[in-house]
Amino acid sequence: MSNSHGKNAIVASVHECLDVVDVFLFSAACELPHRIHYDAEFAKEEGLAGVPIQGPFQGALLAQLVQSWAAPQGAALRSMSFRHLAPLYVGEGFTCSAMLSEESQSDEITNFVLGVEVVGDDGIVRTRGVVEVVTNNTNSTGVEP
Amino acid sequence: VGRVKDSSPEVQFRVEHRDVTRSDIRRFADAIGATSRVHHDVAAAREVGYPDVVAPLFFFMTIGLSVGRHVPRSLLGRDGLNRDDELAGRRVLAGETEVSWHGDIFAGDRVEVEQRLVDHSEKTGRSGHLNVYVFERSYSVEGNLRILERFSRIARDDE
Numbered sequence A: 001m002s003n004s005h006g007k008n009a010i011v012a013s014v015h016e017c018l019d020v021v022d023v024f025l026f027s028a029a030c031e032l033p034h035r036i037h038y039d040a041e042f043a044k045e046e047g048l049a050g051v052p053i054q055g056p057f058q059g060a061l062l063a064q065l066v067q068s069w070a071a072p073q074g075a076a077l078r079s080m081s082f083r084h085l086a087p088l089y090v091g092e093g094f095t096c097s098a099m100l101s102e103e104s105q106s107d108e109i110t111n112f113v114l115g116v117e118v119v120g121d122d123g124i125v126r127t128r129g130v131v132e133v134v135t136n137n138t139n140s141t142g143v144e145p
Numbered sequence B: 001v002g003r004v005k006d007s008s009p010e011v012q013f014r015v016e017h018r019d020v021t022r023s024d025i026r027r028f029a030d031a032i033g034a035t036s037r038v039h040h041d042v043a044a045a046r047e048v049g050y051p052d053v054v055a056p057l058f059f060f061m062t063i064g065l066s067v068g069r070h071v072p073r074s075l076l077g078r079d080g081l082n083r084d085d086e087l088a089g090r091r092v093l094a095g096e097t098e099v100s101w102h103g104d105i106f107a108g109d110r111v112e113v114e115q116r117l118v119d120h121s122e123k124t125g126r127s128g129h130l131n132v133y134v135f136e137r138s139y140s141v142e143g144n145l146r147i148l149e150r151f152s153r154i155a156r157d158d159e
Helices: A020-029 A040-045 A055-073 B022-032 B042-047 B057-064
Strands: A010-017 A075-084 A093-106 A109-120 A125-135 B013-019 B092-101 B110-125 B128-141 B144-156
Touching (some): A020 A055, A055 A075, A055 A093, A055 A125, A055 B022, A055 B057, A055 B092, A075 A109, B022 B057, B057 B110, B057 B144
Antiparallel strands (some): A093 A109, A109 A125, B013 B110, B092 B144
C-alpha cells in the first residue's frame, strides 16, 4: 500500500488478485448462495467469462482502503457511492485506488472527497465511485482496517 | 422481470431483524481482509471505547444481501437464488449504490433492516426496454439509524 498527499493524487492503493476461495468466503459471510460465484462452468453458462467477484466485495475493499488512509488522521467515512462498469473475475489482478479530489474546512471539521476505482491489470475500470470523508466524525468506524 | 412494481407487499417492503454476533463480524472481517483487532478481539475493541467488537464498514451487506433469502433449500433454484426472486438472473444489472454511515454496528446489536422499493422508471435504449428499480435499505439499532443504503437494479424486459 502506498500513501502520499496532494490534490488529485493517489493517496492510497493496493494490488489484489482474488481466487475462488476468497469469493466463496465472501458469499458465505453474506449468506449469498448465487451459483455464479462458486461454479465456473455455471458462470460460463450464464454468459460470464469466469467466476465474477461480487460487487459489494469490491465496494468493501474500496471502503477499507479509504479507511486505511482516513483513520490515522482522525477521519472517517461519511458516505460512498459507486457503480460497477464491467465484471471482474477471479484470477485477474486489479488495483484499488483512492484519489483525493477535494479538501475543505469549516469550523473544526475537514471534509475530503476522494475518487475511488477498481482497475484491472488490463487497464479496464471495473468499478468507480466517490467517497466523502470527514474529521471529527465519531459516528463511524475510525479504526484502521 | 418488469413485474416488481406490481409485486407482493413483501417485495415492495420488507422488515427483518438480525442479531449480530462476534462470529458474524469476525467471519466478514476475515473474508475482506480487515485485520484490525477491534473486529476480532473484544478486549482490543473495549480498549478504544467500543462496547464490543465493531463491524467493518461494509458489514451491513451481510444483512442486506440476505434480506428475503432465508428460505428452505427447496425454494432455491439451480442458480442458487430464490425461485420467486423477480429480480434474479442474468438479465438484471447492478446500477449505482449509495451508502451513508450514521453509526457503527457492534456484536450484540439487534439490527432492524427495512427494505423498500422507492422508485421505478422505464427507459428504452440501445439494449431495448429497460426497467430501473431503486431500493432503499435502512439499518437501525433500537430505533437509531446506523446505515442507509440506496441501490438500483436495471432489468431488461423478457423477450
